Amino acid sequence: NAGVTQTPKFRVLKTGQSMTLLCAQDxxxxxxxxxxxxxxxxxxxxxxxxxxxxxxxxxxxxGYNVSRLKKQNFLxxxxxxxxxxxxxxxxxxxxxxxxxxxxxxxxxxxxxxxx
Amino acid sequence: AQSVTQLDxxxxxxxxxPVELRCNYSSSVSxxxxxxxxxxxxxxxxxxxxxxxxxxxxxINGFEAEFNKSQTSFHLxxxxxxxxxxxxxxxxxxxxxxxxxxxxxxQGTILTVHP
Numbered sequence: 001n002a003g004v005t006q007t008p009k010f011r012v013l014k015t016g017q018s019m020t021l022l023c024a025q026d027x028x029x030x031x032x033x034x035x036x037x038x039x040x041x042x043x044x045x046x047x048x049x050x051x052x053x054x055x056x057x058x059x060x061x062x063g064y065n066v067s068r069l070k071k072q073n074f075l076x077x078x079x080x081x082x083x084x085x086x087x088x089x090x091x092x093x094x095x096x097x098x099x100x101x102x103x104x105x106x107x108x109x110x111x112x113x114x115x
Numbered sequence: 116a117q118s119v120t121q122l123d124x125x126x127x128x129x130x131x132x133p134v135e136l137r138c139n140y141s142s143s144v145s146x147x148x149x150x151x152x153x154x155x156x157x158x159x160x161x162x163x164x165x166x167x168x169x170x171x172x173x174x175i176n177g178f179e180a181e182f183n184k185s186q187t188s189f190h191l192x193x194x195x196x197x198x199x200x201x202x203x204x205x206x207x208x209x210x211x212x213x214x215x216x217x218x219x220x221x222q223g224t225i226l227t228v229h230p
Contacts, residue, residue, distance in 0.1 A: 004158070031215065031216055033216075041222060042119075042205060042220035042222045043159075043205070044220075045217065048215055048217075050214075050215050058217075090158055090159070092158075094216055096216075099209075099213055100147055100209045101164070101166050104159075104218065105160075106158035106159040108156075108157055108158045109156075
């Protein structure tokens with residue numbers, strides 16, 4: 001099993017450009033999450049999904065959109081990138097049987113720089 | 116709303132010495148507690164979690180943590196660290212009954228083990 005994979009690993013954008021980050025999991029997990037990690041702030045939840053075709057806002061959703069058309073994939077989009085979106089982005093997934101206690105499994109991250 | 120505070124942003128220690136990484140939380144309801152580790156240039160992986168029962172929880176790689184409800188703490192300990200334990204450690208909480216597994220993370224503690 002590959003677990004949780006993320007594409008791309010690195011990306012540099014100019015302000016105003018758009019891009020999509022892809023997350024894929026092969027563990028048949030129901031729940032998927034997108035986080036951003038900034039120095040000294042831990043991880044903050046951007047959006048999440050509790051199943052195929054569903055998405056919901058997390059703690060810091062502004063400037064991002066997501067889609068979960070297939071159970072194994074969770075896409076994070078930036079329509080018009082801003083320097084404040086420079087961060088490391090992590091995708092995670094969990095089984096979804098007992099949401100509060102489930103272990104979340106994380107991908108390796110995408111390092112995004114917006115100039 | 117819950118919050119998590121990791122009391123030390125950086126902890127330097129010599130190899131084979133004991134270490135304690137401190138975590139305090141606040142919440143108006145019962146919580147579940149987690150410690151995740153992030154090795155350089157990797158995603159997060161679960162070290163251990165407290166769900167219920169014994170307040171002393173053992174995890175992978177010789178780490179353990181103790182839940183103290185009266186002090187709202189969940190400190191992580193290891194009696195003898197190795198160079199390979201150098202990483203960033205995150206404490207996280209989820210609230211009982213959360214529908215989607217919302218994790219609130221602390222700011223992280225960078226553990227550096229020196230030879």
